[in-house]
Amino acid sequence: MGSVPTSASHFAALPTAPRDEIFALLGEFRRDTHPQRVNLGAGVYCDNDGEPFPLDVVRTVEKSMNEKADPHRHDYTPIEGDQEFLALARKFVFGDACDESRLTSVQTVSGSGANHVGARFLANTIRPRRVWLSAPTWANHELIWATVGVPVHFYPYYNAETRALDFAAMVETLEKEAEANDVIVLHACAHNPTGLDPTKEQWIVLGELCQRKGIFPFFDNAYQGFASGDPSIDAWAIRHFAQLQPPIEMCVAQSFSKNLGLYGHRAGAFHVVATGEGCTPAAKDAVTANLAQIIRSEYSVSPRYGSDIVKAVLGNKDLTRKWQAELHTMAGRIIAMRVCLYEELRRLGTPGSWTHIIDQIGMFSYTGLTPPEVTYLKEKFHIYIHSSGRISIAGLNTKNVKYVAAAIHAVRSDPSLVTSA
Template structure:
C-alpha cells in the first residue's frame, strides 16, 4: 500500500498583501533605466541622490570606535537605557510637564513604539475603538489590527481642495468619538499628506480630547526634520502635556529620520499620566507592564543607535552641530518642493500645485491618481506610491525637471493614460 503524500499545514495559508513601499523599493533597485527616480521610500538623500549619514553621527561613531568600550555589546535592561530615555524625554517634552508624570521605555524605533503602545493600551485602557486619520501611515492600521482594537477613521484630507479638513475632522469626532477612545495624532509632518494643523487648530483638538475624555496617542517621527526647529515641531505634544485638567496621553518617538539612524532602530515610548498617576507605585506598574510586552516580543532594544542619540543629546556642542544639520536637511526638502512647484508652473501643467509648497516634511500628497502613478512608473521609471504620495527627499537638482516634465506630460494628455 503506497504512502500518502503529506499535506502541508501551510498549504491553505492566505497571502497578505505585500508592503507597497518595500515592493516599490525592490522594483526601483531592479530597474536599470538611467533616468529612474525613487520617490517612494522615506529616506533622506543629498543632492547627488545618495544617503547622507549626518556628520555629527560620523563624529560620534569615530569617538565610539576610538573608545572601544568593552561593554559596548552588553545587554541593557528590558526597559532600556535610562540615560538615553531621560534625554529623549527632554528633547520631546522639554519642561512641558513634570518629570514624575512621565514613564518611558526604549523601543525598536517608531514602529516598535507604536506597536508596544498599541498593545499596552489594548490590554490596560481597553478602548472600544482607535481613531486614525484618513489617510494615515499604512503601518498604523496594521498595528492596531494586530492588537485587536476596532479602527475608525476621522476625516483629514480634502481631496478636492488638497488641504487639511479641520472642520470635517472635528465634526466627526464631536459626533462619534466616546470617552476612552484612542486617537492617533501625527505630531508634525503628517504622513502621507504633509499637512499639519496650525497651533489654534491643535488647541481646539486638545480641548476636544480633554472634554470628551479621548486618549491622545502622538506619533513623533519627524521632530526637527520637518521644520528644522525641534521645539516648533514638538509644539502640539507640549501643548497637550500642559493641559489642565491634565490629559493622559502617550508618545511614540523615533530617531530614524532626524538623526538618519534608519536601520539602527532607536526609539522610545512615553506615557504621560494624570496628576493622580504620578506616584512611584503607578509608574513602576506602567514600566512593569511595558517591560513584559517587550520581553515577550523582542526582549531588549538595539543599543548602537540609542548610544549615538545619547551622545548627541548629551553634549551641547554635538546638539548644536545636529541642529545645524537638521536645518540643512529641512532646507533642502523645502527647496525641492519649491523647485518642483516652479517647474510645473513654468510648464503650465494643468491643475493647481500650490499644495506642494504649502505642505511640510518629507512627503507630499500630490493629487496624482493611481492610473497616473502607474503610467509614470511604467513609462518614465518614476516610482511613486499608488496614493500619489511622493518622497520629496528623492528629488534633486538633477532629476526635478525630469519628474516635472513627466507629470506635465501625463496631465497634458490624459487620453494616453490607461484607466485603472
C-alpha cells in the same frame, strides 16, 4: 512496512498577505537600470546627488565610539532600555512641558516598535472600544492596531478636492462619534502621507476636544526637527497637550530614524504621561513593568548602537548644536525642492493646481496624482511613486527635478489617463 500516509500541508490554504507597497517599490527601483530612474517612494533623506546622507555629527560620534572600543558596547541593554538615553529622549520631546513624575519611558525598536508596544499596552490596560486614525495615515498604523485587536475607525483629514486639511470635518466626526476612552492617533508634525499639519489654533481645539470628551491622545513623533528644522517648533503640539489644565493622560511614540538618519539602527522610545487620582510612584513602576513584559515577549531588548549615538549627540551641547544645524540644512533642502517642483510645473503650464506642494511640510507631499498616472510614470519614465500619489520630496534634487516635472506634465496632459484634477 506500510507506506507513510501523506496529508496536505498546514499552510496549503494560507491566504497571501498583501505586500508592503513602499518596500516593494524600493525593490523594483533597485532592479531598474534606467539611467534616469527616480525613487520618490521611500522616506529616506538623500543629498543633492541622490546619495545617502550620513550626518557629520553621527560620523563624529561613530569615530569616537570606534576609538574608545568600550568592551561593553555589545552588551544587552536592560529590557526597559538605557536610562540615560531615555532621559535625553524625554527632554527632547517634552522640554519643560511635563513634570518627570508624570512620565514613564521605555526604549523601543524605533517608531514602529514604539507604536506597536504602545498599542499593545493600551489594548491591555485601558481597553479602548476603538482607535481613531486619520484618513489617510501611515499604512503601518492600521496594521499595528488591527494586530492588537482594537477596532479601527477613521476621522476625515485630507480633502482631495482642495488638497488641504479638512479640519471642520475632522472635528465634526470626532464630536459626534468619538467616545470617552477611545484612542486617537495624532501625527505630531509633518503628517505622513499628506504633509498637512493643523495650525496652533487647530491643535488647541483638538486638545480641548480630547480633554472634554475623555479621548486618549497617542502622538506619533517620527519627524521632530526634520519638518521645520527646529525641534521645539515641531514638538509644539505634544507640549501643548502635556500642559493642558486640568491635565490629561496621553502617550508618545518617538523615532530617531529620520532626524538623525539612523534608519537601520532602530532607535526609538515610547513615553506615557499619567495623571489623576492614583498616579503614584508605585503606579508609575507598574506602567514600566507592564511595558517591559510586552517588550520581553516580543524582542527582549532594543538595539543599542543607534541609541548610543543618540545619547552621545543629545548629551553633548556642542554636538547637539552641530546636529541642529544639520537638521536645518536637511529641512531647508526639502523646502527648496518643493519650491523647485512647484515652479517648474507652473512654468510648464501643467494642468491642475499645484500650490499644495508648497503649502505642505516635511518629507512627503500628497500630489493628487492618480493610480493610472503613477503607473504611467513608473512604466514610461522610471519614476517610482506610491499608488496614492504620495511622493518623498527627499528624492528630488537639482539634477532630476526638471525631469520629474516634465514627466508629471506629460502624464497630466495625456487625455487617455483619467485624473481627478
